[in-house]
Amino acid sequence: MSELVLPSSSVMSDPGERGRFGEYGGRFVPESLIPACAAIEEAFRDAWGDPRFRRDLDRLLAVHAGRPTAFTPAWRLSAELGVNVLLKREDLAHTGSHKINNVLGQALLARRMGKTRLLAETGAGQHGVATATAGALLGLAVTVYMGEKDIERQALNVFRMKMLGAEVVPVTGGSRTLKDATSEAMRQWVTCVDEAHYCLGSVMGPHPYPWMVREFQRVIGDEARRQCAAELSTGVPDYVVACVGGGSNAAGTFAGFVDTGAQLIGVEAAGGAAVASGVVGVLHGFRSYLLQDENGQVSEAHSVAPGLDYPGVGPEHAHLNDAGRARYVTVDDDEVVPAVHRLARTEGILPALESAHAIAWVIKAAESGELPPFSTVLVTLSGRGDKDVATLMEAS
Amino acid sequence: MKMLVPYLTGGIRPDWTRYLQEYERNGADAIEIGLPFSDPILDGPTIQEASDRALRRGVTTRSVLADLAGVRIGIPLIAMTYYNLVLHRGADRFCADLAEAGVRGLIVPDLPLDEAGALSDAAVANGVDLTLLAAPTTPPDRLAEIAERSRGFVYAISVMGTTGERDELAESGVRLAGRLRELTGKPVLLAFGISRPEHATAAAGVCDGVVVGAALMRRILDGDEPEQLGAALAGFRAGLDTVTV
């Protein structure tokens, strides 16, 4: 096995063979999936240390996904808030969100492992669209599992996936949302582990997924770190803010700044706030904070942003929280919609409802004085709001 | 004699323990009782629906165990559930609760060997057998370790898939049972997809018994009464008993 190219700091590094971030993470899957997870870990370790794989991925990210993404000073919003807001523009990445970063990495890895199919779960449909896109690009068949309720809410993305050649399978069990789509994707993966790779969409799931997905997303933080170094007199921002569903755009962003003095802030939806209101549990292969009832049954999350409608959170975030290296805050649905409108009118940028959680917190914290005047705040804008226009029309 | 272990979702209806009594009367050697969980990752549509139905009735681990404490069953009871319910209660208290309700065994399908240490210890301390699962894809070294550390018996998952009815006994299950019997003297039970008496007959030639789950639960979901389930189980018993080796 080749050497890994990883940062030396002990936080946000290699979680080791047992996939542990402090007490979180692990590989809690049925025995039938253990060999498949072990094979992915081995393949990823090997690929991530292979300069050719890295070059191939960087090239795809550049020529297909449009990286590096822009770094935009939010001039007018900054003037209004009295803090210096900088936007990392994942909304400008191909397919409209950061999800493509992870998917291109996993699809390349799947091909390297000789797989011919990709399976994916999706909630908002952004990860499903990204997976369908990578499948079309790299010649892999794609099956996307999606809760029946989300299929109704996100009709546009369902159509996009189909146009890209993916099969979209409705999931009718349980709450018929992202959590159930994830369960079903895992069940179906068991039946086809030889030919299919499960392309998980966030920093969750059994080891090595939380680590692998963070590494594929760290391109966000690495680019932003360089962009900050070029643009800011201080080199690094005072605050680094990102929304947290499963936590992949936040993990990728934080990875670029964890060894600096920047304060790392993850913004959860109040109705899906695993760090803020969950207790330690195990779901979908990993141990982390999890929303559950008094009997240990997993609760449904509720958010206006379908991508944040997940009852758990990636294990590394649980660890960063406990270690005090990152802070997790929440915003309500009714703070999010105004934040979308405000960014649209001050900067001409229509953010995704998920991303607007990060903006909403910055607005609130600047107005309350929690963010000191003139502080610099980097916000990852994880996606664009086109998919949310119907929801926004209903809300207004 | 080959072992026959029927499965029942705990709390599937208010008088659910009557099914246990019928199972006992009709040739069961032990009974696997599913403690319903919201996200059963290794269950197919039938047992998912059974769990959902029980949960909608307000069933909890505690209520299932309380119901059990009120009935007399002379054969071993084995709980089957997902790890979050164990973790939520705490491994030690969970095992103590089982023991107190007279449950002797525990199967946790999303808790593989590598993560089972803490629960193993708690189970031993409370006199509960933690049975481990083996799969067709389990490599040889790992299979040996599973056989070694599994208590009570070894639970052999016959197919790469979830629980659910199938038309035939899977060849992968036959091979897995053979590999396990070379490794251990503990009973090897084949599970998943044993749907008809003739599957039990075929399995009996290669292992020490079978678990029958979805085929029984589908009948219960369709409204079959305990006596009808007893008759169905008797068919599996007869299928197993045609084999004497």
Ligand SMILES: Cc1ncc(COP(=O)(O)O)c(C=O)c1O
């Ligand atoms: C635009 C956007 N942002 C954020 C998320 C949340 O995912 P994560 O927390 O993994 O970045 C999603 C998920 O669908 C999304 O579509």
